[in-house]
Amino acid sequence: MSARAWQAMSRFGLGRRGAEALPDDPMAWLAGQLEGADPALAVPARSTAEGLAAWREDIRRGNDGVSQSRIVFQEDVSGLLDYVAVTDVPFRERLAWFWANHFTVSQRRGAVVPVANAFLREAIRPHVTGKFADMLGAVMKHPAMLFYLDNQDSAGPRSAAAEAAPPARRVGLNENLARECLELHTVTPASGYGQADVVQMALVLTGWGVMLRGEVPGVLFRRPQHEPGEKMVLGHRVPAGPEGLDSVLGFLARHPATLRNLAVKLVRHFVADVPPEPAVAKVEQVLRETDGDLKAAALAVAGLPQAWEPQSKLRGPFDYVVAVVRALDLPAGNRPRLREAVAGLGQAVMNAPLPNGWPDMAHDWAGPEAMMRRVDFAWGVAGRGAGLEPMVVAEQALGPLLGEATRGEMMRAGSRREALALLFAGPEFQRR
Secondary structure: OOHHHHHHHHHHOOOOOOOOOOOOOHHHHHHHOOOOOOHHHHOOOOOHHHHHHHHHHHHHHOOOOOOHHHHHHHHHHHHHHHHHHHOOOHHHHHHHHHHHHHOOOOOOOHHHHHHHHHHHHHHHHHHOOOEHHHHHHHHHOOHHHHHHOOHHHOOOOOOHHHHHOOHHHOOOOOOHHHHHHHHHHOOOHHHOOOHHHHHHHHHHHOOEEEEOOOOOOEEEEOHHHOOOOOEEEOOEEEOOOOHHHHHHHHHHHOOHHHHHHHHHHHHHHHOOOOOOHHHHHHHHHHHHHOOOEHHHHHHHHHOOHHHHOOOOOEOOHHHHHHHHHHHHOOOHHHOOOHHHHHHHOOOOOOOOOOOOOOOOOHHHOOOHHHHHHHHHHHHHHHHHHOOOOHHHHHHHHHHHHOOHHHHHHHHOOOOHHHHHHHHHHOHHHHEO
């Protein structure tokens, strides 16, 4: 079997699961995963409305009792991670988490907790193989993002609500979501936008918030908070009202600086920490020619010759933990608790410290303390697979990617557990 089969499972997937079938045609295997609906949507989980109802109940009860929001988050994410450990569409799953990181929301903002998984399910997953403009629109109108970047508390200075309120109770304009939309999600500072564009974008966003009352809580456009009149963002005229947001997001989604930003991030994630310029140019061209088709962009990345060079990307904690669990192919009752394991390595699920998400370069994850944590994890999880034959696990997981030095160390190990720990702590398993 060609080394490309293992490379496909490592570079573009989540690692081979036990002795699962290797793809005869890696490119066809990757492309096939992007057909049809996302199987993860069949995993039971709460909707945004159910999550908001839990948050509403927590507000009503104050600090009296167990947080319903936290229960929703823990149960839904535990079910999701159980799915990730066994999914047979790992390329699609990698893409979902990539885009969720691009559009980071974090449970560090309490209101996000019960809707973080719903954000992934409702705003990200349905659009992973669709148009970037559609994903951008779904993200910007989702309660998780509106809460996370404070748009719930924004009102135009000339809005009806601002003019009617006494000065002491007047809600001001909040620029957080507008700034991150321009800086991180779309055009980046390379587009040359200025503070005036940030303010105008913030004015476009006024009125978009979250309704917690009623039987079905959710996103709501509150016209009294909306700034009247036309706005101008990067030279694009934006009409007043809710349709203004669709207008400006469509413009931003197709902006050349946005396409460049997305191409750089995709190539950095799947190919190399320093994205090769020809690779970026190719993906950028595909995005431009397909009107931001993310399926076409993903397949363009997989088709890059640079993507099939020897392992060069260090796995982040999430990818690393999942790859180890898949290699051992442990039954659910014998797996480590994935959410806790990933958090222990410094990448708590849906809890990035800043809006720019988790870093995607080796130097951010390869410090001495971080690598020692990985060694400790490798030793701990190896104990769960002590009944397995280490060399069989190694051959199944890495095949021809396993280096002779690691093979030799494993052969000299004093126990099966030690041999497995050496495999998981070794350089080939740390990289994809």
